[in-house]
Amino acid sequence: MRIGYYPGCSLLGSSREFNESVKAVCEAIGLELVEVPDWNCCGASSAHVLDHELSVALPAKILAQAEAAGLTEVLAPCAACYSRLIGAYSELEKNPDHKTRVSEIIEMPYTGAVKVVNVLEVLERFADVIQAKAVQPFARKVACYYGCLLVRPPKVVNFDRPEDPQVMDQLAAKVGATPIDWPFKTECCGAAFSVTRTDLVAKLCGKIVDSAVKLQAEALVVACPMCHSNLDMRRPETNAALGKDLQIPVLFLTQVIGLAMGIEPKKLGIQRHMVPVAFNAPTGAQA
């Protein structure tokens, strides 16, 4: 089986390990990723702040490239990219006459033939394969953190429950983890304010990390590079804001699954995290 792949900028830079682990897991479950040729940045959270049309045109260009390459479905593992892509897709579906205008701007035909899917959606399709291959159960208590962009706005993404989503929890459970029931699954982490308003990010992340630790989670599991960098890279500021020293690691779901499948930690980029993943046995066996 094959599917279009849009890694996005973060996955080539600050979130390389997400890219690495997605690729490793997809290989293991037999899903071939076909990278969208010569893809550009989706505009992230910056384009729409400055110009709405630009924020639609950049994702449309990506989807048009995918369309030209004969793809029908594109996986965007980064939740932020996913959100921009599906947002543009849905807006153009709602106003089909805008498709002509956007095609002019991007100098390529855009018809809306390519669907956008997130990493949870894709992994869910392989849930049974994943379970079967989880030879080294990740037997830890985890707090699955979805952030804002995977489930919202519900009418656009049309995926899982907008409050208290379940899919990541179910996938984590398939590989032996025990997901905790906690209230901060979709509370915003501060998203793009990582650089400009680090203080805010620290405050918002503080609530999230604190709650997970209080409920005895051993790891936070995410599926978004932005969430990851806020929860992981901003940990010093977060801890300072909390007045605590919380060392709970933040893993991508694909890393959790990869570990359970027995994929070598290095191949999954575990070593790249700022908050070290200090499980004694990286295979997930309890210390």
Added chain:
Amino acid sequence: MSEQFEPKITAFVCNWCTYAGADLTGTSRIKYQPNVRVLRVPCTGRIDFMLIMKAFERGADGVMISGCHPNDCHYTSGNYHARRRWMVFRDLMDFMGIDTERVTFSWVSAAEGAKWGALVNEVTDKIRALGPNTEQKQLVGLGVE
């Protein structure tokens, strides 16, 4: 032109709202032009296309259809059907060569005596400006019945 053209206008009005409204125009002694002949029907839902075409065939220069306001229909939904049908009629009328401007659809409630008076004057003036219904001749012999 020495004599000004006096249009003939046929009005189909429902018994419960517009007919009573027109009664109120009278009780209020509000004056309007005498060109309209009112035909009373139970409900605007009763009015079918043939009646309108027949009126034109008989030489009416204009037709008015008036009933209860939406949601106030004495029979709950007759006026709604009438309005929906009018959308279809309009095309058909156009097809038969009659200016759709000659038909006026309106809502006049039992309390709107003044509105009825004003409406009749407005329609009379409009039809007078449109001139006689010459299209009628095409209809006669078509056997609209």
Added chain:
Amino acid sequence: MSRIGVFTCHCGENIAGTVDCPKVAELTRQIPGVVHSVDYKYMCSDPGQTLIKEAIKEHKLDGVVVAACSPRMHEPTFRKAAAEAGVNPYLCEMANLREHCSWVHEKNEATTQKAADLVRIMVEKVKHDTPLTPIKVPVTKTALVVGGGIAGIQTALDIANAGHQVVLVEKSPSIGGHMSQLSETFPTLDCSQCILTPRMVEAAQHPNIKLMTYSEVEKVDGFIGNFKVTVRKKAKKVDEKACTGCGLCVTKCPNKKIPDEFNEGLAFRPAIYVPFPQAVPNKPTIDTANCTYFKNGKCGVCSKVCPTGAIRYDQEDELITMDIGAIVMATGFKLMQTDKFPEYGYGKYKDVIDGMQFERLASASGPTAGVIKRPSDGKEPETVVFIACSGSRDRAKGVPYCSKICCMYTAKHTMLYKHKVHHGQAYVFYMDIRSAGKDYDEFVRRAIEEDEAKYIRGRVSRIYEEDGKLIVKGADTLMNGEPVEIKADMVVLATAVQSQDRSEDLAQTLHISYDKYGFFAEAHPKLRPVETNTAGIFLAGACQAPRDIPETVAQGSAAGAKVAALFSQDELTREPIVAVVNRQAPPLFSTCTGCFLCQTACPYQAIEQEEIKDRSGRVIKTVAKVNPGLCQGCGTCVAFCRTKAIDLAGFSNEQLFAELMTL
């Protein structure tokens, strides 16, 4: 050729002031078919009427046109006069020379010409009038009341007390409805059971009321005065006659862990049960879905212990058909489920309950004997947050309308809570306080001023559990939307009032209209609030829209009075202005093509399908047939029919075309 008389009235100066009445009489005399035409000062006066009657006899008139005022004024007067002189009243028409002519135009030739035209129109109509006789239909003086809540009970009692028979059908094992679950009721805080139970008993014992609990309406045919109704009496598996209501079976049933509907899941009941102690009838029912015997053939304890041998495992549902003259719908409402609220936890927090659960907690007969304990751990909640408009006025995820009762019961809940937990604090998040009723706003003020409920104007965004507390995140819009966070022990959602499950199906069974939310539709929102569009079917209570008890009872009595008025006649007389589908011999030929466009157009479901058969009983075709009992004479069907097979008496195609021919 007809012999028509025209009688032109001066109405003193009212008509004659602008219309030349003698000239109208003269002009109209020349119309073919008119054999007599006179004018007179006051036609409606006694001498005027006498003049008409005598003319009818003298000139052997077979039709009459009175050219006078509006038919809305004197049509009955002149039709009666005509009838007295031997002319069918429907062959007497009026030309409106006053309201539509003399009063609205100047005195001139054109006005007189118009007057003559108006007479001409009516003469042509009369020529095509056919004698009509008022329609009479017999009335079966038994009412069916569907739903045994306070609405149904009130209606049934009122009809029964007027001396008529009533069948009261209730789908659950006991009557009482939601009111039986309430603790105390606004705005007076009297105990709900105390005021309801006597009425339930009265209904059960009334000689004119036949109670059918655990029963549902299956089929309704016929029309006003003459319905045929089939009711399914579901098998209770207990012989009601043999059972003495001793309750032994209930105490001995080993299968005791079934969530108790009456207590809103806050307690358990056995598989054989009486829904609540004051239930009427006070006899048990076996819940076969949960009974061990019905699941695997084992147990049978109830049957063994029953001293009268009343248990009947083999009892089957019964279908009972009856003749009914009028139907009152009183099927009430349901509350939106708490799992419909994603941001409040999809119903997963045990201490986030709905208003009805709070009623049970506050009720002396409830699972906690009236002590306020939260469901999760039985602790007394010290901070309770009430959230108004939960699901109401929420077009995104709930219903857009206001549920009307929750502002009041929420105020009541804060009071009941404060009366029981003196040191407790109640918070209410609300958007508006809707308390328009006698003593209602005073009641709410009391909750705020005396019982110290803290009202915060804003909607709650989220509830989650943390450290054993429910964190309620709201905002105070009276403080510019300042975020407010309250750590609560219990949260009560005033969930939206919705129509009963499957109310649309029921409406279709009865051929009544319903709105887009499944509430039954009244015939007119202001002037016919308890009638439906289907003659003979009435509405009472919360099945029509959210209602509180005072309104429900008022409506129940109103519906009862409507039924009693209907039953005060042995026969119903109706204007014969109804539609008919043509039928010509031989045998029963009709131009109806059976397209049934008319059926879809009729707002009163008056059009039925009828099979035309030949002598050997073979169906030749299916055609439309109007039920004159239901038809209200709007004529919409006529406009829809493409073959002109259906026509409206009194306003037929022929008549209208004849009127148009005068133009």
Added chain:
Amino acid sequence: MSSASHHAPHADTLAARVKAATGISLAQCYQCGKCAAGCPVSEEMDLTPCQVLRLLQYGQDKYDERAMRSAGIWLCLSCETCSTRCPQEVEIPKIMDVVRAEALKRGIAHPKSKDILAFHRAFLDSVEQTGRLYEIGLVANYKLRSGHFLKDVMLAPKMYVRGKLGLLPHMIKGTAAVKRIFKRTLGSKG
């Protein structure tokens, strides 16, 4: 009376612009405050989301301007918490976009927006030039634009060590086309 004409609503209100750009009618909002209650940053905002909407509802210059001058509009994270829960289906983040754009256009954006804007501009610069985000370039560019030089430099070495920072930008083949997209959208509006 003199102030009445000053306050008179006119057609070119911010609400009208919101409607034209997004199709959302400000009248939909019934000021329940649910948005403000759930917004992760409303406590930091000088105007809460519902207050911004309230100001726009007046349809008067004075209040429109207050909304545009607010610092809070720059804090909105577009997290969609508010719009997901709004009972009246008001898409607040989209409205915030319009208000911010107008504030910029009229040159009355709050001074605190500077850093945030600097970041977004730096980000888009990178995309415009290379087609993709060039993180080191972004950080450098942001620092130039905002003047906050040292803030993130401490992190950079750590990121570099973990292989998270590429020193060279990824250039895509279609950079010229991407530049033209910028020109046709952002550029055309000045």
